[in-house]
Amino acid sequence: MKPILEVKGLTRIHGTECPSCLDMTGPEHDTNVCPACGSVVAAANVSFSLQPGEILGIMGESGSGKSTVVKTLYFDQAPSRGSAIFRDGDQNHELFNLNGAEQRWLRNHRFGMVYQNPNLGLNFGISAGGNIAERLLMNDLNHYGDIRRRAGELLTRTDVMVSRMDESPKQFSGGMQQRVQIAKALATRPPLLYLDEVTTGLDLSVQARILDLILEIQHELGTAMIVVTHDLGVIRLLASRTLVMKYGRVIESGLTDQILEDPQQAYTQQLVASTL
Amino acid sequence: MTNISETPILDVQGLAKQFRLHAQDELVPSCSDVNMRAFPGQLAALTGPTGAGKSSVLKCIYRTYLPSEGSIHFRRADGEVVDLARISEQDMLHLRLSELGFVTQFLHCVPRRPADEVVAEPLILRGMALADALAQARELLRRLNVPERLWRLPPATFSGGEKQRVNLARGLIAKPRLLLLDEPTASLDKNTTGQVIELLREFKQAGVAMVAIFHDPELVTALADAEYRLAPPQSLSHSTPAPEALQS
Numbered sequence: 021m022k023p024i025l026e027v028k029g030l031t032r033i034h035g036t037e038c039p040s041c042l043d044m045t046g047p048e049h050d051t052n053v054c055p056a057c058g059s060v061v062a063a064a065n066v067s068f069s070l071q072p073g074e075i076l077g078i079m080g081e082s083g084s085g086k087s088t089v090v091k092t093l094y095f096d097q098a099p100s101r102g103s104a105i106f107r108d109g110d111q112n113h114e115l116f117n118l119n120g121a122e123q124r125w126l127r128n129h130r131f132g133m134v135y136q137n138p139n140l141g142l143n144f145g146i147s148a149g150g151n152i153a154e155r156l157l158m159n160d161l162n163h164y165g166d167i168r169r170r171a172g173e174l175l176t177r178t179d180v181m182v183s184r185m186d187e188s189p190k191q192f193s194g195g196m197q198q199r200v201q202i203a204k205a206l207a208t209r210p211p212l213l214y215l216d217e218v219t220t221g222l223d224l225s226v227q228a229r230i231l232d233l234i235l236e237i238q239h240e241l242g243t244a245m246i247v248v249t250h251d252l253g254v255i256r257l258l259a260s261r262t263l264v265m266k267y268g269r270v271i272e273s274g275l276t277d278q279i280l281e282d283p284q285q286a287y288t289q290q291l292v293a294s295t296l
Numbered sequence: 297m298t299n300i301s302e303t304p305i306l307d308v309q310g311l312a313k314q315f316r317l318h319a320q321d322e323l324v325p326s327c328s329d330v331n332m333r334a335f336p337g338q339l340a341a342l343t344g345p346t347g348a349g350k351s352s353v354l355k356c357i358y359r360t361y362l363p364s365e366g367s368i369h370f371r372r373a374d375g376e377v378v379d380l381a382r383i384s385e386q387d388m389l390h391l392r393l394s395e396l397g398f399v400t401q402f403l404h405c406v407p408r409r410p411a412d413e414v415v416a417e418p419l420i421l422r423g424m425a426l427a428d429a430l431a432q433a434r435e436l437l438r439r440l441n442v443p444e445r446l447w448r449l450p451p452a453t454f455s456g457g458e459k460q461r462v463n464l465a466r467g468l469i470a471k472p473r474l475l476l477l478d479e480p481t482a483s484l485d486k487n488t489t490g491q492v493i494e495l496l497r498e499f500k501q502a503g504v505a506m507v508a509i510f511h512d513p514e515l516v517t518a519l520a521d522a523e524y525r526l527a528p529p530q531s532l533s534h535s536t537p538a539p540e541a542l543q544s
Contacts, residue, residue: 261385273385282355290319
């Protein structure tokens with residue numbers, strides 16, 4: 021089976037890049053700020069592949085560059101360099117060579133994103149159902165009744181009461197907002213879903229239900245996912261393989277049980293040893 | 297004509313595992329120079345004192361540990377021989393799904409899911425319809441004396457023995473070609489242990505190869521076709537003395 025996504029050498033540098041940026045940053049220099057020019061190396065030479073239906077975990081603490089990776093793949097940010105090939109049926113898309121319209125099309129039709137902060141993923145000025153309808157409209161579903169029915173189905177699937185679909189998600193609890201985001205992301209049945217710290221900051225019982233929902237979706241729809249988190253429990257539960265990032269670099273990767281039981285790098289050993 | 301059972305499905309040569317603990321700046325040996333084979337329809341028992349690295353050998357075969365040295369040749373269903381110590385992560389995931397099974401000492405499963413679904417999961421992942429997978433799971437739970445009232449409950453609250461039976465059922469249900477067993481009967485009563493022995497005998501008859509660690513020598517006698525006795529690994533600090541040791 022061919023990978024659905026192949027990322028090579030993904031690099032994102034904020035600032036006026038200089039030739040020392042990559043050489044003088046990273047775990048061995050204990051910084052991601054270039055001492056020569058002050059640029060921030062958010063991600064450097066990140067490479068990985070993702071199989072259809074697979075869940076890949078990206079683990080690391082804040083500032084490790086893990087969110088940068090998914091944000092560039094979702095076109096929220098442009099990479100400084102690198103390539104990413106998205107295989108969709110028999111079509112290969114080189115993500116970073118596409119024009120704006122093509123990128124928007126993929127984003128609206130073939131990718132889904134769930135952000136840690138629901139503000140980024142949802143429009144609080146319109147209803148929960150409206151948020152989903154927006155995405156359905158972009159997918160050429162135009163009949164009002166059809167849209168409403170489909171939005172209702174999606175909210176039901178993600179355990180949001182349909183009776184509340186006409187309310188603004190602003191009035192929802194954090195867990196419900198995440199479920200609306202998931203419903204919205206799934207509206208087009210995308211083959212690829214990005215989840216950026218989706219359970220961070222939620223109560224444990226709410227986290228559990230969101231994680232259960234994500235696993236159920238993966239079982240039902242075979243959606244490939246990249247799960248970005250600093251939470252080892254989330255990684256253990258969801259991901260079959262895991263990348264560990266620090267200062268913008270992938271310092272270790274492997275099968276998730278191997279990363280957690282036999283971590284090779286000092287940093288990963290420290291992370292695993294710090295779990296409660 | 298060669299008898300198929302004379303070709304090993306698993307051939308471990310010179311396997312060693314050390315842990316490098318960075319925080320303590322130490323190299324901890326776990327097992328060394330392990331040589332063993334497993335054949336279809338036979339059970340190879342790993343024995344030896346605590347600390348001989350028996351569980352480490354199983355974890356290296358399953359890639360939960362990265363082997364430090366040696367090779368782990370595995371003959372796949374399609375006849376090709378691959379080195380489990382070196383195949384890609386994707387290939388390993390695929391083998392875990394289709395050909396390898398591992399019953400660990402403790403049940404690690406998705407929380408909040410009822411026992412029958414936990415047991416059925418390997419079949420569902422292979423694409424079997426939910427109802428069929430659940431039917432097989434319940435049949436196996438019945439055979440392992442898990443009371444029916446527990447089937448729809450998550451195993452988190454089960455007793456040690458009940459959890460272990462769920463764990464066994466999940467490992468056995470997919471009938472892997474190579475089954476790794478790490479003390480699968482440690483907290484079972486005599487009756488259930490008898491059931492497990494009977495099940496494992498059926499597995500042998502069906503051609504499943506097994507590598508097992510048993511805490512109970514009687515099980516080795518009852519089930520093993522070969523016994524590999526592991527010695528504790530040579531302490532590395534003896535071969536390369538620490539500076540303090542040299543001074544004294």
